[in-house]
Amino acid sequence: MKTLLPFLLAASAFAQTATISDTITTPFGGTFGGTVTVSLNSPALAQPLYSGSVTLSGWTQTVTVTSGAFSLTLYANDQITPGGTSYTATFAPASGSGWKETWVVPSGATTIRAIRSTTAPTPAVKFNLSQLNQNSATLGQGIRWNGTAWEPTANVQAVVHIFAAGTEATCNSSTRGYVVMVQGGAGVADTLRVCRKDAADAYAWTALY
Structure with missing residues (x-):
């Protein structure tokens, strides 16, 4: 049948x-x-x-x-x-x-x-950000995991992207705000840079140290 x-x-x-x-x-x-x-x-x-x-x-x-x-x-x-x-x-x-x-x-x-x-796979659940409710968050806050649940926080840690010298991403409107660690070669110190826009609307990596 x-x-x-x-x-x-x-x-x-x-x-x-x-x-x-x-x-x-x-x-x-x-x-x-x-x-x-x-x-x-x-x-x-x-x-x-x-x-x-x-x-x-x-x-x-x-x-x-x-x-x-x-x-x-x-x-x-x-x-x-x-x-x-x-x-x-x-x-x-x-x-x-x-x-x-x-x-x-x-x-x-x-x-x-x-x-x-022999085993059942685990479903990979996906949610759009628009599906998350406010949950007491205020303007400008992000979210963090407190060990039990997601909660609003004003202290969102930046993600540092690591690149070898000469391979870092282009600084533009898409990477604005990116923080990168550029690895120095032998005898050269690493540098920390941020992608920012200046008053002339030009984008460039600015060294933090």
């Missing part, structure tokens, strides 16, 4: 799917009979889920397996954003105990044995 998950119904040419086709055989030479329930792992931890131009949601689908014949189409995990998603497949045989497997599905046609995984 071939089943298409409900959240695949809005599929477009930009989304990559994979068809898993296999014959499930028991260790005793017979074929599996029962159901396999497939669900997308931890969708709430990987929002927003999408593949190409298709918006995905968490869903569960049960496939009835007769004489070992299994076929199901899923979105490929390597095409889902954020990365790190996987599927859980719960096997329930007509008789005997069931079991669960973790599947990591690549693009294209594949088999169950090719997608079985």
Whole structure:
């Protein structure tokens, strides 16, 4: 029986799917009979889920397996954003105990044995800055990690970019405010510079020491 998950119904040419086709055989030479329930792992931890131009949601689908014949189409995990998603497949045989497997599905046609995984990947959650609320921050404050949570702070430490002499970035409107440490060669001291704009609107590296 071939089943298409409900959240695949809005599929477009930009989304990559994979068809898993296999014959499930028991260790005793017979074929599996029962159901396999497939669900997308931890969708709430990987929002927003999408593949190409298709918006995905968490869903569960049960496939009835007769004489070992299994076929199901899923979105490929390597095409889902954020990365790190996987599927859980719960096997329930007509008789005997069931079991669960973790599947990591690549693009294209594949088999169950090719997608079985011993560990589930960790979703890589992404947030736009516009999604963060004010959280009592005032104008000009940045954010810092206090060991437990993010909090506003007026004391944002500058990032110092390190370059070998002659390889530092160009000072312009894009690098304005950059602080760089230029490494000196043998017998030459390192220098600390900042990219700044002068009154004539010209950009240049200014040595701090």
